[in-house]
Every structure is written in C-alpha cells, then in structure tokens.
Amino acid sequence: MPKLILVRHGQSQWNLENRFTGWWDVDLTDKGLTEAKAAGALMKDKGVLPTTCFTSLQTRAIRTLNLALEEAGRLWLPVTKDWRLNERHYGGLTGLNKQETRDKHGDEQVHIWRRSFDVPPPPMEPGSEYDPGADPRYDGIDVPYTESLKLTIERVLPYWESDILPVLTSGETVIISAHGNSLRALVKHLSNISDDNITGLEIPTGQPIVYDFDDNMMPGERYYLKDS
Numbered sequence: 313m314p315k316l317i318l319v320r321h322g323q324s325q326w327n328l329e330n331r332f333t334g335w336w337d338v339d340l341t342d343k344g345l346t347e348a349k350a351a352g353a354l355m356k357d358k359g360v361l362p363t364t365c366f367t368s369l370q371t372r373a374i375r376t377l378n379l380a381l382e383e384a385g386r387l388w389l390p391v392t393k394d395w396r397l398n399e400r401h402y403g404g405l406t407g408l409n410k411q412e413t414r415d416k417h418g419d420e421q422v423h424i425w426r427r428s429f430d431v432p433p434p435p436m437e438p439g440s441e442y443d444p445g446a447d448p449r450y451d452g453i454d455v456p457y458t459e460s461l462k463l464t465i466e467r468v469l470p471y472w473e474s475d476i477l478p479v480l481t482s483g484e485t486v487i488i489s490a491h492g493n494s495l496r497a498l499v500k501h502l503s504n505i506s507d508d509n510i511t512g513l514e515i516p517t518g519q520p521i522v523y524d525f526d527d528n529m530m531p532g533e534r535y536y537l538k539d540s
C-alpha cells in the first residue's frame with residue numbers, strides 16, 4: 313500500500329523569533345535539530361521508512377530531511393529538491409516580527425494576511441533586504457513577490473500531480489519535508505478541506521503525518537505517526 317509521510321521542518325530561528333519567514337532561508341534552532349532527529353527515530357521505531365524523498369530548496373526543510381533520514385538509517389535515499397515545495401512567499405511582511413505587526417495593523421488584519429485563503433500579504437519591494445530573487449538557487453524561476461495560500465496551492469498541486477503522485481503510484485513510500493503552508497496546500501487537497509476550514513489547520517513542526525493510499529490511489533484519513 314503506497315504511503316505518504318509529510319513532515320514540517322523543525323523549529324527555525326525565525327519561528328523562535330516570531331518573524332514572518334516565507335522564502336527567506338533561515339536555519340533550524342537546537343530545538344529544531346532535536347525535532348528533526350526525533351522524527352527520524354520515530355519512523356525507525358514504527359518501521360515506517362521512506363524509500364524516496366522530496367523537499368524544498370530551503371535549508372530548514374532540507375536539513376530536517378537529512379537529520380531524519382540519518383536517524384532512520386536512510387541517508388542514502390534519493391532526494392528531489394524543488395522550489396514548488398517552498399514555504400508560501402510572505403511578501404513585504406518577510407522579516408517583520410509578527411507581534412509588532414499585530415500591534416501596528418491589528419489582530420484581524422494580521423490574521424487575514426496569515427490565514428485567509430486568497431488575500432496575499434502586501435508585495436515585497438524588488439531588491440529589498442529579504443528578496444531572494446537574486447539567489448542562484450532560483451535562477452530561471454519567476455520568484456513571486458507575495459503569495460496567498462491559494463497562489464501557493466497553484467504551484468504545489470501541479471508539482472504533486474506531475475512529479476510526486478506518479479512515484480507514489482509506483483509503490484514507493486514517499487516523504488515530503490516542507491513547510492507550514494506548502495504542506496497545508498497538500499493536506500487541503502488530500503483531506504478535501506474547504507477554503508473556509510483550511511484556515512483552522514495548524515501543522516506542528518517535526519511531527520510526521522501519514523496518509524495510506526488504497527489501490528485506486530485514494531488517500532485514507534491522515535494520522536500522526538506518533539499515534540499509530
């Protein structure tokens with residue numbers, strides 16, 4: 313039975329500092345490193361071991377994957393990295409402190425920017441401090457200036473259909489190490505969650521989520537590996 317494992321990267325430096333992160337490339341904290349290793353130990357304990365891997369182009373997700381694989385004894389697995397699994401782009405909010413932004417713009421406005429389905433944050437100024445546009449890892453890619461969840465879904469789902477689903481269908485156990493909002497996009501699709509209800513879904517860091525697929529490639533209920 314094909315199995316899909318989703319893991320959100322461990323705590324990042326800007327998760328800790330409560331800053332809007334998006335495409336900015338921050339690393340894991342010590343807690344994040346521990347969470348990533350624990351995810352790998354859990355996979356090993358439960359005997360749920362990936363056979364192929366996908367991740368974003370962002371250090372926090374790549375390192376989480378590597379640490380988890382090392383702990384599970386599977387550092388040798390093939391890994392595909394793709395920008396379409398990146399976090400949603402936080403536009404002009406990137407780098408700002410979330411509490412200070414609430415104090416300035418109000419709780420409601422910040423909630424809309426963070427969790428509405430289709431309202432993107434204000435766009436980033438091209439060439440500004442946290443614009444990743446000139447980063448060589450994005451050569452040849454139209455780096456966005458902001459993204460709502462809806463826009464994130466519009467790049468995650470085509471990649472899921474074209475590159476990940478066929479591998480899963482061939483019988484592999486796939487792990488995707490990614491981000492709060494790129495994983496929210498996938499869970500919304502796989503668990504058939506409405507545009508309104510997706511705002512309430514929070515994906516914890518470093519906690520593997522599993523979907524078992526049936527013979528027709530229909531996903532079952534998602535569950536946390538720790539609860540299985």
Ligand SMILES: O=C(O)[C@@H](CO)OP(=O)(O)O
Nearest residue numbers: 331332333334399426492
């Ligand atoms: O800052 C971000 O990029 C994301 C994920 O950490 O935050 P939010 O919870 O606001 O989607």
